[in-house]
Amino acid sequence: MASFFSLLKRVYYALNPPASSAAASPIKFGILGAADIAPRALISPASNHPETVVYAVASRDNKKASAFAKKHGIEKVYSGATGYQQLLDDPEVDAVYNPLPNGLHFEWTMKALAAGKHVLLEKPSSNTAEETRQMFEFAERKGLVLLEAVHARFHPAMVRVQEILDSGELGQIINLSAGLALSKGVIANEGDIRLDYALGGGAMMDMGSYPLSAIRFLARSAPTSVLSATSSVYPSPSSTQQLVDLGTKATLSFPNDVTATLNCDFRQPWWGLFGLIPSMPDIKLTANCENGEVELYNYLAPTLYHWIRVRVQDPSRKGKVIERVEKVYKFGDGSKGEDWWTTYRYQLEAFVDQVKGRTPRTWVGKEDSIENLEWIEKIYEKTGLGSRPKSQYVYSD
Ligand SMILES: NC(=O)C1=CN([C@@H]2O[C@H](COP(=O)(O)OP(=O)(O)OC[C@H]3O[C@@H](n4cnc5c(N)ncnc54)[C@H](OP(=O)(O)O)[C@@H]3O)[C@@H](O)[C@H]2O)C=CC1
Numbered sequence: 464m465a466s467f468f469s470l471l472k473r474v475y476y477a478l479n480p481p482a483s484s485a486a487a488s489p490i491k492f493g494i495l496g497a498a499d500i501a502p503r504a505l506i507s508p509a510s511n512h513p514e515t516v517v518y519a520v521a522s523r524d525n526k527k528a529s530a531f532a533k534k535h536g537i538e539k540v541y542s543g544a545t546g547y548q549q550l551l552d553d554p555e556v557d558a559v560y561n562p563l564p565n566g567l568h569f570e571w572t573m574k575a576l577a578a579g580k581h582v583l584l585e586k587p588s589s590n591t592a593e594e595t596r597q598m599f600e601f602a603e604r605k606g607l608v609l610l611e612a613v614h615a616r617f618h619p620a621m622v623r624v625q626e627i628l629d630s631g632e633l634g635q636i637i638n639l640s641a642g643l644a645l646s647k648g649v650i651a652n653e654g655d656i657r658l659d660y661a662l663g664g665g666a667m668m669d670m671g672s673y674p675l676s677a678i679r680f681l682a683r684s685a686p687t688s689v690l691s692a693t694s695s696v697y698p699s700p701s702s703t704q705q706l707v708d709l710g711t712k713a714t715l716s717f718p719n720d721v722t723a724t725l726n727c728d729f730r731q732p733w734w735g736l737f738g739l740i741p742s743m744p745d746i747k748l749t750a751n752c753e754n755g756e757v758e759l760y761n762y763l764a765p766t767l768y769h770w771i772r773v774r775v776q777d778p779s780r781k782g783k784v785i786e787r788v789e790k791v792y793k794f795g796d797g798s799k800g801e802d803w804w805t806t807y808r809y810q811l812e813a814f815v816d817q818v819k820g821r822t823p824r825t826w827v828g829k830e831d832s833i834e835n836l837e838w839i840e841k842i843y844e845k846t847g848l849g850s851r852p853k854s855q856y857v858y859s860d
């Protein structure tokens with residue numbers, strides 16, 4: 464019963480975080496585009512962070528910009544063809560949140576950095592590893608913070624799974640698997656940016672970037688090769704749309720004979736097992752090891768509900784398995800956090816710490832983001848679909 468009430472309380476506060484009173488010199492954010500994800504990933508967490516204010520939004524469309532600003536209490540509105548650049552030119556803006564379609568991440572992140580702004584950049588960081596490298600190198604040259612918003616990596620539950628593996632209690636990792644697959648109609652419907660090749664669409668870009676990042680994080684290494692990869696494609700007459708994967712499955716190899724399987728899908732069937740039972744979303748990470756296994760269920764929204772199930776061979780009784788379940792909402796070392804903090808709230812904490820010159824509890828750095836894109840591209844190469852198109856934007860330092 465007590466755990467039912469703590470679930471209710473956690474979910475309530477995750478969705479309605481208590482407003483914090485503003486610190487003396489908060490980081491003022493500007494948002495490029497009135498994107499669907501912005502309230503969840505930035506506006507709501509920022510309302511609870513004393514050192515952040517969402518100050519401006521820019522949209523191509525004036526009405527959309529004003530309605531978005533009104534709904535979320537945002538002071539400054541920019542719109543029209545020059546709206547994004549006007550926001551970047553506003554000296555009041557300290558940091559930019561870039562939730563534009565993937566194919567525009569490079570151009571607008573480079574422009575934001577050129578304008579001297581720190582950038583919280585939506586995943587996947589760009590369309591190619593080379594673009595991601597250029598963005599991070601530019602940020603370094605400018606002395607600015609750039610973070611790819613792989614929010615799941617910031618939650619203590621994910622970090623705990625890595626700790627369990629690192630502790631050695633399960634022995635050497637043999638196989639990792641991670642998925643993100645949702646039933647048809649839930650996401651990426653007709654007209655969605657996720658289905659537009661020119662904008663960097665595709666399931667591997669959109670959803671696959673998370674399980675790939677998680678697998679690499681738990682393996683503490685880059686893959687060594689893509690052993691196999693297959694995609695299902697959109698039955699569209701347009702040849703570029705046929706390069707958009709609706710789902711991709713890949714097997715990767717890692718050092719020390721570790722293998723990993725990855726699954727991502729926009730169009731999982733609603734019914735599984737011969738059409739008899741509803742299929743559940745694939746939102747699980749598993750590590751099979753020499754002496755047991757660990758599974759994290761719901762690694763993308765662990766605040767709402769998750770479990771970490773550990774099964775380990777009993778060393779004193781051959782064949783006997785000892786099972787335990789952990790739920791981890793806060794870091795065990797007293798680092799900042801609350802049970803109800805979402806992945807996005809933990810991510811914002813880290814971003815602000817980095818901007819303020821403090822050491823964040825968790826971080827996803829330059830090489831990590833470059834590597835993720837490198838292997839997204841390698842998986843696409845293996846499927847035969849190839850990388851998403853490079854940005855046409857040319858910048859000068
Ligand atoms: N971290 C997370 O949990 C999530 C991350 N994402 C990532 O965030 C990004 C945006 O996703 P989402 O919010 O779902 O997408 P939306 O389509 O809702 O938002 C994208 C915004 O980009 C702007 N835009 C600029 N140019 C174009 C164009 N040519 N076509 C379409 N939109 C354009 C639009 O803003 P306007 O018209 O106002 O100018 C639009 O609102 C993606 O990179 C995605 O991978 C998405 C969902 C969850």
Ligand SMILES: O=C1OC[C@@H](O)[C@H](O)[C@H]1O
Nearest residue numbers: 586650651657669670763
């Ligand atoms: O968190 C997410 O889940 C679903 C995806 O389509 C979305 O872009 C992603 O970031």
